[in-house]
Amino acid sequence: MDISISIELCMGHRLYGYQGKCANLHGHNYNIEFWVNGNPSEDLGLVVDFGDLKRTIKGILDDFDHAMVLMDGDPFEEHLKSEISKHVIINVNPSAENLSSLWYNLCRNEGVRVSKVVVRETSDSCAVAERVDRGVRPLRGLKC
Numbered sequence: 001m002d003i004s005i006s007i008e009l010c011m012g013h014r015l016y017g018y019q020g021k022c023a024n025l026h027g028h029n030y031n032i033e034f035w036v037n038g039n040p041s042e043d044l045g046l047v048v049d050f051g052d053l054k055r056t057i058k059g060i061l062d063d064f065d066h067a068m069v070l071m072d073g074d075p076f077e078e079h080l081k082s083e084i085s086k087h088v089i090i091n092v093n094p095s096a097e098n099l100s101s102l103w104y105n106l107c108r109n110e111g112v113r114v115s116k117v118v119v120r121e122t123s124d125s126c127a128v129a130e131r132v133d134r135g136v137r138p139l140r141g142l143k144c
Helices: 050-061 074-081 095-110
Strands: 002-013 026-037 068-071 087-090 112-122 125-129 136-143
Touching: 002 050, 026 050, 026 095, 050 095, 068 074, 074 087, 095 112, 095 125
Parallel strands: 002 068, 068 087
Antiparallel strands: 002 026, 026 112, 087 136, 112 125
C-alpha cells in the first residue's frame, strides 16, 4: 500500500551555467510529495502515522524553507554569505530532478522509508525520484 504527504515549500534557486531563463535567480512555491510504501499494521491499520511522517519531513526541509539553493561553484554564494542570507549549497545544479534525488536521499538517511519523492516547481511539471542517488547531497549553507 502507498501513502503520501504533500508539503509546500518556498525556495529560490538558479541553474548555474544554463542558457535560458532559469539561469537567473528566481523562486518557486514547490509542492513536494513524499510517498511511503508498506503494509498497514495489524493493530492500528497504519503504514505510518501521518503526523509523525509530516514532522520528520518538515524537520528535513527546514534548512530549505525560504532559502536560496545554489550549486557549488556558483559565484553568487559569496554575496549570500556577505548578506548573511539563508542558503544551501549542493554539489549539483538545483534542478527539480536533482532536488527530488536530494530530498529522497535525506529522507532515507533519516530512516524515512520513502518509495518516491515528487517535486513540482509549477502546477504542470514535476520530477520524480524513486531510488537513492548518493551523489546528490548538501555541502554547506547558512541557517538564519
